[in-house]
Amino acid sequence: GIGGMAGFGAGDDPDEWKVTMMDEADVGKELDCSRGEKKVMKKLLRAGRGYENPKQNWEVVLTAERKDENGLSERIVATDEDRIIVGSDRLPSGLTVALKTMRKGETALVTLRGHDDADRGDSAAQSGSGAAADAAIQYEVHLERIVEVAEIEDGKIVKKTLREGEGYEALEDLWRARTRVSGRLASSGQVFWQESEFSFTAGDPSLPAFWALAVVGKMKKRELAELTVSSDLAWGEKGDASIGVPPNADVVINVELEDWVEIVDLSASKDRSLLKSTLAKGEGWERARERFECDIDLQVTRGGEVLIPSERSVFAVGEERAALNEICGDVAPKLSASAALSKLLKNMQVGETAELRLDDERLGSAKHGADTRFKATLHSYLKVEEVPHTYLAVTKKVLHDPTDMFDRPNEDSLCKVAFKVFTVDESGVRGDLVEETELTDFVQGERKVLPCIDAAVREMKKGERSVISAPAEWAYGSVEYEATEGVDRPRSRVEVELELLDFVKAKDAFEMDISEKLAMQAKKKEQGNQQFKRGLYKEAVKKYEASNRFAPGDADFQKAEVPESELVEMRAGVLRQRVACFVNIANAQTKLGDHNAAITSCTSALELDRDNVKALFRRGEALLAADELERAKSDLLAAARAAPKDRQIRQLLEGLKAKQAAQKSKDKRLFGGMFA
Known part of the structure; x- marks a missing residue:
């Protein structure tokens, strides 16, 4: 893992984090490694690389040359064959503090004040050559290598990373790994596994446990690691005489993870019946x-x-x-x-x-x-995708996808497009060119172009070119299509080569002032009325809902700079339109057979105007259709009292009586003989 700020807590002194990540710009600077005590100071001579700082018990390769005020000198060398364990007494404690802030390849001048050589227990201190406790001692330190040391399974496996791997991805279960491996007995050093190539499937239960515990999920591609493994996670109490591992033998395994093939189980039950291998990414x-x-x-x-x-x-x-x-x-x-x-x-x-x-x-x-x-x-x-809000009827195949564009038109955007329309026969073969334009503009949602074009631009980016496939009812066969006088268009399936040249997004409601919201509320309601007249009830519901979304609220009225008398009338007008839209929504939902939704919509209208006759009538109508006869009776009688001459209400009440009579007759047949 990233070892930055190793050994440091979260303090307010910026030196506590900066000292662990000093870069080229910091060469020549001296920072405190001792949390403000200035007992351990580090001056950067050459910046290191990477993100790791040595941690306690990790191993390092370094050189450190010591000079103090009395001219005494000492050279500490740790080679790859004789690495220093961080925190061991091979280094003065103050130098260890500074070492934990260094990165691989870094060279620094470390100054120790108040240093006591007796802490070291090394030959220099024992020979009496130590400096006074309050003298300044300097070490020029070059950190050549860092070897990460990790304990796994409570120390039963000790993993030393001798060479870092590539990237961030580690070997996963099922992947096929190719490694180079050698092994020796921990007690004697006797080699039982000569270095050779070894391939295996990650997670194979027939392998010793250390493979799953220390290699799978732990090692990256090109990583080289040394694993010291206790016997119970290696070849166990029986050992393996065929390869020269005696019973109860601890072992040291060197593993170089050369490459792998990613394998994923695509089966629904994860039973390995469908295995996908990635041969080239x-x-x-x-x-x-x-x-x-x-x-x-x-x-x-x-x-x-x-x-x-x-x-x-x-x-x-x-x-x-x-x-x-x-x-x-x-x-x-x-x-x-x-x-x-x-x-x-x-x-x-x-x-x-x-x-x-x-x-x-x-x-x-x-x-x-x-x-x-x-x-x-x-x-x-x-990409071939369904165009939303077309009820799976219209699809869009993207021929050119501008990857640097992300924004798309919203409803009421002003769109500029070019398109060609072709007929498509029953077998899906493209036929004649029917219509072509190099540039036309329209307001999305007003359906001044083919409905499939109007719907598709909502899902397109500027500069995108797509092929739109649509049935006749979303093209020239749509009830919304207004034919040009004297021009006959085929009522067939079509393909449209469509390019969105440009667009200007419409304002969202929160961007509008009260006059703009009032205009949009009225516009959406009128669009809903037009869709309802055409029998497009789902589209009508969307328009009525949009009308209510644009309705001004209390905050808008408070900001409005109009006389109080006008404000009262504006509020009343907004309320009337909202109630009307809820009632119209209910009417459309009844036409669609969704009586429960219609009941909910009417209830929303009555919460705004509890005596609204149309809302009572429509809710009574929906309740009657849903066979909720008592609730229907209550609403219809209330509507009849408010509008005693309304013929539709009287007709529904007659229908209610007939249903009640039929229900009474049914109940009589069902229960009549129970108490005879």
Whole structure:
């Protein structure tokens, strides 16, 4: 781990953290290593590298030349074969404090004041050559190497990192590792494992425990480590005579983790029946999803037989390709070859080469008698996504994705686009060019262009080019489409090559003043009315809800600079529109058959205006449809008292009476004979 500020607590003195990470700009500076006591001062002569500072019990390779005020000198040398343990008495305690602030490659002049050589117990002190306790002693220290020492399993394994690995990723379970290993007995140094290459699967339970405890999850690629392992985590009480390990033998293992193949279990039950091996890494974090069109090289083998030679093709994730399924057959119960390939592609990066191995025995498909392997390289993909709020009807395939752009139009944005519209036949083949424009602008949400274009731009970035696929009802067959006089458009499925050239976002509600909110509230309500008249009830609900979102609130009225009389009228008008929108929402929800939602919407209206006749009527209507007859009766009678001549209310009351009579007759038949 990062060893910065080793040995320091969290103090207010900036020296306490700065002294551990001094860089080139700090050469020549002297900082205190002793928390303000100035007993241990460090002057940087050459900056180090990396982030590690030595910790207690780690090991270091260094040289330290000592000079004091009386001209006495001493040279301390710790080589790779004779490393110093941090905190041992081979260094003065003050020098150890300074050492814990240094980085690999760093050279520093360390000044110790109030130093007592007797603390060291070394030959210099014992010979009487020590300086006075209050004298200043200086060491020029060069820290050559840091060896991290970690205790694992309560010290049963001691891991020394002799060479740091690359990056941050460590070996994981299931991965196939390639190492170079040597081993010797801890007691005698006798070599029982000559240095050689050794490959294994991480997590293999047949291996001694130290592999899982000290290598898997602990070592990085290219790392070299020395493991001192107690017998119970090595070859145990029996040892292994075949390799020369006696019973109950502690061992020292040197492991160099040269490389690995990443392997992931893609099976739902994690039974290792679908193992994906990464043969060459790709780039990026995003993965292909359902419908994405992937440009791949694919080879399929079974045992030693090549079912499909390596060939380049385009495959849509989630599609069932008949030719592939026919050649390979079902690779497992309820798993087609196409489904297996889709599973692999969903877990690959662009540029990655990977292999999916389907374990014939574990999958219960032993009819093949051998594992099936899919080897694929994912060169690129085109994103194919459903356009939100089109009820899965419209899709968007991205041809050009501007990676430096992130913003998208919101509702009511002014959009500038270019597009071409083509017919598509029943088999999905593109036909004639129907309409083309190099530049047109429109306000999103006003449906002045084809509904599929209007919906799709909400999901596009400036400069993006996409192909929009839409059925007739989202194109020229839509009830919203206003045909140009004298121009006949085909009522068929279409593909639209669409480019978003530019857009200006509409203001959000919080950015508007009260007059802008009032205008938007009225506009959205009118748009809802238009959608309702067209029979587009879901779209109408969205517009009415938007109208209520734009309704000014108390804070807006408090800031409004208008006469009090106008303010009262404005408040009343806003309230009327909100109530009307809730009632209209309920009406649309009733048309959609969602009676419970309609009841809730009417209740919201009545919370604002408890005597609103339309709200009582619509809630009574929804309650009647939901067979809540007593509650329906209460609402409808209240509405009838307020509007005694309303024919619709009277009709619903007649319907209520009929339902009550039918329910009474049913109850009589059901319970009539119980007490005879």
